[in-house]
Amino acid sequence: MRILLVEDDPLLADAVARAFSQNAHAVDAVRTGEAADQALAANTYDLVLLDIALPKMDGLEVLRRLRARRSSVPVILITVRDSLEDRIDGLDCGADDYITKPFHLSELEARVRAVVRRAQAGASSDIAHGRLRLDVAGRRLYSDDEPVELSVREFAVAELLLTRAGKVVTKQQILDKLYGWEEGSSSNAVEVFVYRLRKKLEPSGVTVRTIRGMGYLIEKARD
Numbered sequence: 001m002r003i004l005l006v007e008d009d010p011l012l013a014d015a016v017a018r019a020f021s022q023n024a025h026a027v028d029a030v031r032t033g034e035a036a037d038q039a040l041a042a043n044t045y046d047l048v049l050l051d052i053a054l055p056k057m058d059g060l061e062v063l064r065r066l067r068a069r070r071s072s073v074p075v076i077l078i079t080v081r082d083s084l085e086d087r088i089d090g091l092d093c094g095a096d097d098y099i100t101k102p103f104h105l106s107e108l109e110a111r112v113r114a115v116v117r118r119a120q121a122g123a124s125s126d127i128a129h130g131r132l133r134l135d136v137a138g139r140r141l142y143s144d145d146e147p148v149e150l151s152v153r154e155f156a157v158a159e160l161l162l163t164r165a166g167k168v169v170t171k172q173q174i175l176d177k178l179y180g181w182e183e184g185s186s187s188n189a190v191e192v193f194v195y196r197l198r199k200k201l202e203p204s205g206v207t208v209r210t211i212r213g214m215g216y217l218i219e220k221a222r223d
Contacts, residue, residue: 153178
């Protein structure tokens with residue numbers, strides 16, 4: 001999952017980013033509302049953690065602009081404002097949830113899981129491809145209803161390739177899915193994950209093709 005973290009407190013931002021990165025989520029962190037608005041306009045995220053009191057542009061304005069672009073990405077507001085009116089304002093602007101400072105990281109992680117589950121429930125949570133079935137909500141891959149054991153990052157690559165079956169996925173797109181802006185990674189890591197995934201999918205008759213100079217492809221399943 002790729003997360004945009006918008007928080008101007010460097011200590012809190014570092015703690016939150018580290019917690020989610022340890023669970024193999026890619027975290028892009030920015031400290032101003034203006035930077036957040038630019039990041040959201042230019043990139044695709046699975047979740048936004050958004051502080052309200054931000055320099056240059058407050059979080060509610062960032063949220064209004066995001067929803068005006070018809071983006072449905074889940075947003076959790078993070079703020080010291082805890083009055084009923086503040087919570088109503090945030091939800092009316094399009095937030096999916098609201099957490100007040102100070103908070104325990106375990107509570108934030110639980111809220112993230114709940115928001116993501118609700119978002120996924122609004123769409124089909126299964127992707128069928130030949131003998132494979134990708135359970136998006138449950139974060140599992142099955143072959144003939146038998147689980148295929150994947151690491152967290154291998155699952156993320158499988159999800160990206162299967163949701164875009166028939167289309168080439170570039171190495172950069174995979175890196176963006178797996179890692180945040182500041183994490184030191186390279187295309188070599190992508191090659192390792194694709195190699196491992198390819199070996200695990202071959203028994204199911206699904207091939208991950210390398211398109212030289214472009215990226216990787218799982219061909220669209222035939223009827």
